[in-house]
Amino acid sequence: MKKTGDLTDKIQIEGTVDTSKIGDYTITYRVKDTKGNEATKTRSIVVTNAPAQAKPGTDGAKGVIYLTFDDGPSASITPQILDILKKKNVQATFFILNYSDANEYLVKRIVAEGHTIAIHGYSHDYSQIYQSEEAYMQNITALQEKIKKSTGCNTIITRFPGGSSNTVSKFNPGIMTRLTKLVVDSGYKYFDWNVSSGDAGGARTSEDVYNNVTKGLNKSRMNVVLMHDFSGNTKTLNALEAIIDYGIENGYTFSRITENTPMITHGVNN
């Protein structure tokens, strides 16, 4: 049943975003109530493969490091990562999955300590979430609603499981081409990464994680670093403080992804 005063289905969206073409796009959302009062909201989206051209000191500036942690929260790793971030006074972004009641305190803590809580998905099961556009959007909104209940935050920041460049969804030809457009047209932003720690794959030690990240950083662009806080990932936990020290010593600044951060996206392969 629709609540009285719910104008969701009357929202008009103006403007489109072509995520395959580099450029600045503006989307305008427009809604009128029965008395003819009109409200509008605009959102700007930057599609880039190249370094973000934001001015120094603004969101998305060159030389900024966005540390991102996927697949958590986990009781074994996330609290210790939060402790290190707090000690170093660094804010980061957590792309989370569905969480148990026992781990809800971690989701609240992430928000309370000034980090960005973001949507990876209710489920990470590729065969399930990429079976249809409806299944994928439902996978986002289910977690978005749960996060809102836990924290009051209505986050629109997302990351595709496997990244937007994934080929694990090939069983459904073209789904990523359709989803990358649909997600943005639905008012969300999605972020891939341009620095990979390898902590879910090739990196076998903390040294590997440290080397992958520090070698991947680049002063002339914004840096979105992919890491994971899933259970047992001591490789990243043990490398984190040294990575932050390296960044500070080399003149980088750290920030968290916000609604205003320009999207960093991969090319789509499906």
Ligand code: ZN
């Ligand atoms: Zn993931």
